[in-house]
Amino acid sequence: MIKFSDDRLAKVQELVSHYPEGKQKSALLPVLHIAQEQFGGWLSTETMDYVASLLHIEPIEVYEVATFYSMYNLKPVGKYMFEVCQTGPCMLNGSDQIIDYIKQTLGIGVGETTPDGMFSLKTVECLGACGYAPMMQLGKTFRENLTKEKVDAIIEECRRTAATNN
Amino acid sequence: MGRKLLLEKAHVEGIRGYEVYRREGGYRSVEKALKSMTPDQVTDEVKKSGLRGRGGAGFPTGMKWSFIAKPEGVPRHLVCNADESEPGTFKDRYLMEFIPHLLIEGLIVSSFALGSNVTYIYIRGEYAWITDILEQAIAEAKQNGWLGKNILGTGFDLEIYVHRGAGAYICGEETALLESLEGKRGNPRIKPPFPAVKGVWDRPTVVNNVETLAAVVPIINFGSEEYAKIGVGKSTGTKLISACGNINKPGVYEIDMTISVEEFIYSDEYCGGIPNGKKLKACIPGGSSVPILPANLLLKTAKGDTRIMNYESLADGGFPKGSMMGSGGFIVFDEDQCVVRHTLTLARFYRHESCGQCSPCREGTGWMEKILKNIECGKGKISDIDLLWDIQRKIEGNTICPLGDAAAWPVAAAIRHFRDEFEWHVTHAEEAQKRNYGLAHYADPLVVA
Amino acid sequence: MPDDKKLFKVTIDNITIEVEPGTSILNAARKIGGDVAPPAMCYYSKLKGSGGKCRTCLVEVSQGSTADPRPMPKLVASCRTNVMDGMVVKNITSEKVIDARNGVVEFLLINHPLDCPICDQAGECDLQDLSYEHGTEGTRFEFVRRTFEKHDLGPYIQLHMTRCILCYRCVFAADQLTDKRQHGILDRGDHSEIATYIKQSLDHDFIGNVIDVCPVGALTDKTFRFKNRVWFLKPQDAHRDCPRCAGKVRLWTRGEEVFRVTARRDQWGEVEDWICNECRFEKKKASDWVIEGPTLISRHSVISAGHYVGMKMPREPLPEVMGGRKPKLLMDIHSVSEVNDPNIDLSKIEGPAHSTDFVNKG
Numbered sequence: 021m022i023k024f025s026d027d028r029l030a031k032v033q034e035l036v037s038h039y040p041e042g043k044q045k046s047a048l049l050p051v052l053h054i055a056q057e058q059f060g061g062w063l064s065t066e067t068m069d070y071v072a073s074l075l076h077i078e079p080i081e082v083y084e085v086a087t088f089y090s091m092y093n094l095k096p097v098g099k100y101m102f103e104v105c106q107t108g109p110c111m112l113n114g115s116d117q118i119i120d121y122i123k124q125t126l127g128i129g130v131g132e133t134t135p136d137g138m139f140s141l142k143t144v145e146c147l148g149a150c151g152y153a154p155m156m157q158l159g160k161t162f163r164e165n166l167t168k169e170k171v172d173a174i175i176e177e178c179r180r181t182a183a184t185n186n
Numbered sequence: 187m188g189r190k191l192l193l194e195k196a197h198v199e200g201i202r203g204y205e206v207y208r209r210e211g212g213y214r215s216v217e218k219a220l221k222s223m224t225p226d227q228v229t230d231e232v233k234k235s236g237l238r239g240r241g242g243a244g245f246p247t248g249m250k251w252s253f254i255a256k257p258e259g260v261p262r263h264l265v266c267n268a269d270e271s272e273p274g275t276f277k278d279r280y281l282m283e284f285i286p287h288l289l290i291e292g293l294i295v296s297s298f299a300l301g302s303n304v305t306y307i308y309i310r311g312e313y314a315w316i317t318d319i320l321e322q323a324i325a326e327a328k329q330n331g332w333l334g335k336n337i338l339g340t341g342f343d344l345e346i347y348v349h350r351g352a353g354a355y356i357c358g359e360e361t362a363l364l365e366s367l368e369g370k371r372g373n374p375r376i377k378p379p380f381p382a383v384k385g386v387w388d389r390p391t392v393v394n395n396v397e398t399l400a401a402v403v404p405i406i407n408f409g410s411e412e413y414a415k416i417g418v419g420k421s422t423g424t425k426l427i428s429a430c431g432n433i434n435k436p437g438v439y440e441i442d443m444t445i446s447v448e449e450f451i452y453s454d455e456y457c458g459g460i461p462n463g464k465k466l467k468a469c470i471p472g473g474s475s476v477p478i479l480p481a482n483l484l485l486k487t488a489k490g491d492t493r494i495m496n497y498e499s500l501a502d503g504g505f506p507k508g509s510m511m512g513s514g515g516f517i518v519f520d521e522d523q524c525v526v527r528h529t530l531t532l533a534r535f536y537r538h539e540s541c542g543q544c545s546p547c548r549e550g551t552g553w554m555e556k557i558l559k560n561i562e563c564g565k566g567k568i569s570d571i572d573l574l575w576d577i578q579r580k581i582e583g584n585t586i587c588p589l590g591d592a593a594a595w596p597v598a599a600a601i602r603h604f605r606d607e608f609e610w611h612v613t614h615a616e617e618a619q620k621r622n623y624g625l626a627h628y629a630d631p632l633v634v635a
Numbered sequence: 636m637p638d639d640k641k642l643f644k645v646t647i648d649n650i651t652i653e654v655e656p657g658t659s660i661l662n663a664a665r666k667i668g669g670d671v672a673p674p675a676m677c678y679y680s681k682l683k684g685s686g687g688k689c690r691t692c693l694v695e696v697s698q699g700s701t702a703d704p705r706p707m708p709k710l711v712a713s714c715r716t717n718v719m720d721g722m723v724v725k726n727i728t729s730e731k732v733i734d735a736r737n738g739v740v741e742f743l744l745i746n747h748p749l750d751c752p753i754c755d756q757a758g759e760c761d762l763q764d765l766s767y768e769h770g771t772e773g774t775r776f777e778f779v780r781r782t783f784e785k786h787d788l789g790p791y792i793q794l795h796m797t798r799c800i801l802c803y804r805c806v807f808a809a810d811q812l813t814d815k816r817q818h819g820i821l822d823r824g825d826h827s828e829i830a831t832y833i834k835q836s837l838d839h840d841f842i843g844n845v846i847d848v849c850p851v852g853a854l855t856d857k858t859f860r861f862k863n864r865v866w867f868l869k870p871q872d873a874h875r876d877c878p879r880c881a882g883k884v885r886l887w888t889r890g891e892e893v894f895r896v897t898a899r900r901d902q903w904g905e906v907e908d909w910i911c912n913e914c915r916f917e918k919k920k921a922s923d924w925v926i927e928g929p930t931l932i933s934r935h936s937v938i939s940a941g942h943y944v945g946m947k948m949p950r951e952p953l954p955e956v957m958g959g960r961k962p963k964l965l966m967d968i969h970s971v972s973e974v975n976d977p978n979i980d981l982s983k984i985e986g987p988a989h990s991t992d993f994v995n996k997g
Contacts, residue, residue, distance in 0.1 A: 038306075038347040040261075043387055048369030049352050053311070065833055075369075080819045083832035087821040088371040088541075090353035091311045107273045108474055108531045109430045109517050145355070145535045146273040146474075147312050150515065151428055151436035160314040354823070371820070376687035376715045542801060542820075542827035544688050549742035552825040556778045573775055580738030583709045584690055 022070050028054055032074060044075050048085055051075065052092055061101070062093035090144065098133040098140035100178040103157040106143045109150035118154045118166050119143060125175065138182065139175070189416055191404040191424045192397070193440045196284040202319065204326035207287040213332055215406035219295045220340045223406075228299035232402060234410035236422035241267055241358070241395030242473060242513040243588075244497055247402075253382040254300055255390040262390045264302040266293060266399055267363060268309040268316075271355040273474035273535060274515025277426035278396035280438040282309075282316050286323035292399040293346055294332060295406055300392055303343045308363050311352040320348050355539035359587045360393040362541065373543045374587035397426050417443040421496035425514055431469075432520035434458035443496035447471070448485045450495050451518060464520040468603070471500050472512020474532050475592035477599030478525065479509050505595070506602065525607050529600040530558040536593035547590040550581040554597055561608060564615035571608045575601055643720040647671055647694075648728045660713035660724055661692055665903060670727050672903075674736075674765055676743070676850050677802035678714035681905060685807050686714035689800065690739045691765060695732050698723035710735055733769075740769040745776040746825070747851075748797050756852030758865040761904065762800060783828060788818065789836025791843060791857050791916050796828050799853035805829060805845035812909055813839035829853070840879055843915040847898050847906050858916050859887075859895035868894055870932065873924035879911035885930055886921070893919045902933065 024032065032051050039046040051071055052063065059067045068082040086092045093101075102122055106115050119141075123129060126139050133140040149155040152164030163174055200206035207213075219228050233248025254262060266289070270278040282289055289307075297305045309317055324346050327333045335343050354372045356362045361375035364386045385391020401423055405413045414422045421443040430436045433451065435458035441450065450456045451466065460466055466481045485493055488507040493499050497511045519528070537551040557574050560566045578594035585591070601608060611618040642653035647664050648671045654663045662680070664672045673694055678686030686692075692714050696707040701721025710732060713724070726732055744766060751757040783796035801820070806829070809816040817839075818831045831837070837845075846854045868887040875882045887895045896915050898906040918924065953962070 038304075038345075038349070040387060043368070045369035046349075046367060046387075049311075049366065050350050053350060053352065077369075078816055080816055080832065081370075083821060084371055084819040085369065087832070088354065088823045089311070089351070090538075092352060106531065107535045108470075108528050109274050111528060111531045112431045112517070112519065112523055144353075145538050146271060148270050148276045148279050148310065150274050150276055150430035150517070151438070152276075153430060153436075157312055162312075162315075371823070376712065537824060540824040542822075542824040543803075544690050545739055545742045545800065546690055548801065548825050548827070549745055553742075553745060553776065553778075580735065580742070584693060584735050584738065586687060586690075586712075 022059065022066055024054070024058060024074075028058055036075070045077050045081065048075060048077070048082065049089070052082070052086060056092060060096065061099075062096050096133075099138050099182060100158060101140040101142060102174075103142045103144045103147075105145070105147050105149065105153070105155055105157075107146040109146070110153040110155065113153035115154035118156075118168075118171065121168050121171055125171065138178065189424065189442055190440045191408075191413075191416070192281060192288065192400050192426065193285070193438070196281075201285055201287075202283075202323075204287060204323070204330060207285070208330070211407075212287050213291055213294075213327075215403045216291055216294045216298075216332060217338065219298055219406050220338050220342055225299045225301060228295060228402075228406065231405055231410045232299070235405045235413040236410075236417075236420060237398065237401055237405060237413070238420070238422075238497065239395055240397035240401065240425065240514070242272065242475070244511060247394065247398055250382070250394070251296075251300060251392060253380070254392055255383045256301070257390070260389055261303065262301050263386055263392075264293065264297045264300050264305040265360075265363065265367065265386065265391055265393045266305065266307040266396060267358060267360065267393050268307050268313070268396045269351055269355075269358040269363060270313075270396070270513075271310055271358050271539075272513045272515055273532065274430055274470060274517040275428050275473045275513040276430075277428040277438050277514055279313060279316060280428070281396060281400055281426065282313075282320060286316075286319050287327065288400045288403060289320070289396055290323050290327050290332070290346065292402045294327075294337070294344060296394065296399050296402050297344050297346075298342055302392075303345070305344065305346045306367060306386075307346065307348045308357070308367055309348055309350055310357070311350050314350070317348050317350050324348070354541075355535075356541045356587070356589060359589065362587065363393060364391060371541070373541050374589075376586055418494070418496060419498055421498060421511075425495075425511070427495065427514045427516050429457045429516040429518070431516075431518035432460055432464065432523065433518045434461050441495055443494070445495055446485070447493045447495055447500075450516070457516075457518065460518065460520050462520075464522065466518065467521045467523060468519040468525065470509070470515070470517040470596075471495075472510045473515035474517070474535065475588075475595055476510040476512040477505055477508070477595055478519075478603060479599075480603045483507055483603070505599070509599075524562075525600050525604040526558065526562050526611050529596055530555065530562045532596045533558050533593070536589065540589060540593070544586045544590070546581045547585045547593065550577050550590070551593045553577055554593070558597075561611050562618070564611060564618035566608075566612045566615075568609060568612050570612070571601060571605065641720075643718050643722070645718040645720075645722045645724065647724040648726050654718060656717075656720075658718055660694060660696075660711070660716050660718055660722075661686075663718050664694075664713065664724070664726060673713050673726050674761075674768070675714055675903075676761055676765065676800060677804060679804050679807070679848055679905060680903075682804060682807040682811060682848065685802075685804055687712045689743070689802055691736055691743075693732060693735050693739070695725040695729040696722060697725055697729075737769050737771075740765055741771070741775070743800050744770060745774065746781040747800070748780060748782070750798070753861075754795075754798065754852040755855045755860055755865075756798075756849075760852060761850035781825065786834060787836070787857070788831065788854075789838055789842075791912065792837060792846060793855050793857050793860065794829060795853050795855065796830070797853075798851050799829055800851055801827055801829070802850055804848040804850070805854055808845050808848050809837070809839075809842065812841040812844055815839070840911050840913075841909055843912045844898065844906065844909050846915075847900070850904075856895055856897075856915070858919070863887075863889065863894050870930040872899060872927040872930050874927065875914065875918065875924050877911060877914055880914060881908040882910070882914055883908050884910055884914055884924070886924060886926065888921065891921055893921055893924075895919075899930070 035047040035050050036044045055067050055071050063086050069079050072079040072082045104119050130141055130143050149162050154166045155164040195210050229251045237247045238244040351357050357366045357372040359374045362372040366372045367386050381391040416423055424440050424442050428438050439456050452459045468478050468480050469484050470478045487493050487502040500509055500511045502508045533555040537555045540547045540551045542548040554577055557570050578597045581590045582594040643656050644653050645663050650667050673692035676689035676691050693710040694713040698704045700719030785795045788794050817837050821828055821830045846856050868889055871886045873886045885897050885899050886893050898910045
């Protein structure tokens with residue numbers, strides 16, 4: 021049985037209190053974010069069933085929502101996920117080349133994870149950073165005005181962080 | 187230099203925090219509205235100001251507010267639409283990131299006008315760090331008595347909560363947003379009933395864009411008359427434009443809707459012209475859904491008038507020869523850019539973001555993307571161009587929500603103005619496969635940067 | 636108060652009727668009946684919240700009401716738009732509607748497998764009927780169609796997602812007929828699917844009704860799969876004392892054999908009374924039922940009982956002419972001379988003089 025840590029459980033209770041009584045399902049999206057954060061960066065069936073039980077809703081209601089929104093990962097992903105925008109304005113500023121460069125450098129295709137489980141590459145649609153294109157999302161932050169050099173530096177930074185955390 | 191109402195203080199050191207914001211005159215509109223005005227008077231001021239929704243549709247805000255139903259004993263809600271996802275648009279993010287208290291201030295005044303005691307900010311999931319900034323600002327506002335019970339001793343209670351989405355453009359559509367706020371899939375609702383009657387949890391609800399709600403602050407501070415003096419015609423006040431694409435100075439600019447498109451692109455105060463001495467080829471002036479315009483129709487209207495950065499002028503000429511102000515996402519193309527390729531990325535975007543509820547959008551967006559992909563990589567036929575036209579025609583106007591139109595318009599406009607570029611991809615298949623940029627001859631020879 | 640009883644006058648395709656306020660355009664049109672009733676692939680009057688999605692029932696409102704006669708700017712989904720007093724609606728009399736509807740049908744078909752020859756729904760498929768009315772002979776879609784693995788939703792129901800048109804009816808049915816919905820719409824856009832996510836079986840007593848509400852062959856009865864074609868079966872109304880449901884069903888029989896049991900449907904193809912799984916799947920003997928008699932089905936349907944009853948065969952004149960003799964030679968007269976070709980304008984043929992030759996010749 022999986023379970024949220026106490027502080028996260030408290031956070032869930034707080035989130036539920038934002039909505040009218042009996043409308044606790046409204047907290048589903050934010051709670052799924054918390055779940056994804058705690059349970060390895062993705063949502064397993066077990067995780068989703070747990071969230072359903074917390075919010076007193078049917079598991080299918082969670083599956084329907086988790087599969088609808090693009091930020092929920094339904095399969096395990098690498099420790100660092102490069103989510104590179106490929107929509108129009110980023111394309112005008114060379115996002116295709118950046119994606120190609122990441123593919124080459126990491127040796128993986130879009131939707132794949134490096135064998136060491138460190139990096140995943142995902143192409144995404146407009147993230148609202150069109151003026152700072154090309155860009156990618158990495159965790160909670162945006163990395164903008166990307167160049168090949170910047171990509172190298174980001175990869176390096178991730179490796180360093182992973183090494184210090186281990 | 188135009189007058190700035192929203193971003194004037196955005197770069198004051200420390201403005202993100204409460205102390206500086208308050209010192210710079212923040213929260214005055216709350217004092218004025220709550221202490222000296224009735225909710226109806228606030229609504230009237232907003233009506234008289236001529237403020238139009240800044241999310242894209244341009245609907246008069248005061249009128250929208252006056253539609254809200256007031257059944258006895260049923261709570262009402264204001265929901266702030268911060269699900270900014272229209273390609274080319276990043277103005278709300280800028281406002282929330284740099285001057286978050288302006289939004290909170292606008293929300294308090296607007297909630298007061300609408301009688302909302304619990305107001306939500308629905309923010310797109312990817313703006314995770316902005317969620318933190320907003321929550322911080324809300325906490326500060328609460329500590330200083332601008333939120334909570336009995337605000338300023340007026341008896342008005344208000345809580346503001348940030349609700350984070352999780353990656354779905356469609357949630358920018360107000361009824362999809364409400365579904366999402368209820369913890370459901372972001373499927374737009376079938377209207378009627380409209381949110382003003384049955385919104386979130388079946389309660390009367392008003393959904394407004396971030397910039398719209400922030401604009402309520404200067405309207406109350408300076409008065410509607412003063413506000414309406416800025417701008418021209420039905421385009422009153424200032425508008426945030428997020429400029430991107432091939433320009434020297436991409437970013438967010440506040441304009442007073444009287445400057446010309448040409449000035450906006452070439453002046454150093456704004457976009458600063460096109461990099462590397464290249465020529466202007468085309469522009470999508472109001473976010474990815476609005477029609478693309480070739481340079482010759484962009485700077486001047488079909489009648490030969492100078493085109494101005496406002497609702498009416500950008501729409502002059504209708505769809506055949508004009509475009510729209512939309513959300514203010516201003517995407518500039520230099521002479522080397524390929525319209526076909528860009529249209530393909532937009533078609534892919536709309537296919538990816540279609541909720542899949544209604545048939546024309548679910549099936550049509552994917553079909554258009556497939557055909558565009560073929561054309562772009564040199565596998566298309568001339569007849570495919572007419573087929574594309576026919577598909578977009580059959581999506582437009584026939585879907586539950588405006589995403590169908592938003593997907594159809596860019597394809598229609600690209601074919602309308604750049605048909606020979608599509609044909610070139612078919613007739614020069616081999617070359618089209620090798621290069622990923624298009625033809626240059628659309629650039630107007632008169633507008634050398 | 637007499638005012639409360641005031642009916643709304645609505646004109647659809649030039650036919651005016653009066654209906655209760657709150658009636659949808661579609662239901663008003665159904666009152667008129669015939670071709671005036673728009674087709675509905677997702678709306679289901681017995682499922683709350685259904686409709687609005689497929690867009691086949693779009694109509695043009697050329698006058699909003701007497702009070703506000705402005706036309707509506709866009710075509711509207713007639714199933715989810717209520718009539719107003721004095722409203723004027725165009726359905727089959729509007730070219731815009733027909734054009735849009737043809738478009739919707741094309742969209743519904745581009746990813747549909749068109750495997751009617753092996754689909755159990757063939758013969759009673761709403762999409763088949765719709766394509767017959769509004770579809771074209773060929774397709775303009777030149778790409779690989781979307782496919783899904785088919786899988787079982789328990790012992791009785793098979794889900795053939797590839798055929799699904801995402802009408803959401805089965806989801807509404809599960810929501811409203813069972814206490815615990817186990818399946819739903821997963822994913823989004825053109826890869827949305829009906830599924831349980833964890834491939835579980837649907838096991839509620841009334842879940843079998845999802846088969847009846849499915850407008851296509853996406854949800855089929857496993858106890859009937861590939862057993863027979865519906866048009867070879869004789870539908871008969873029957874009932875039994877059932878502790879769970881009304882027990883009013885339709886038996887699909889051939890001789891003494893009961894091939895399948897479904898709910899009874901009204902003229903719009905909608906279930907009259909929901910039936911339980913036991914009646915539907917377990918009672919497959921004629922002796923389980925009290926048979927009331929053959930079902931009345933529109934004679935236009937290929938599955939109508941007595942499709943040919945009362946139909947007069949045309950008289951064959953040949954045997955009469957021959958008086959019992961066998962013809963020595965029969966030939967197709969069209970091949971003998973171009974004069975016999977029905978497409979030929981006789982006046983254009985070079986040959987014997989005809990009437991126009993004599994004009995102006997005194």
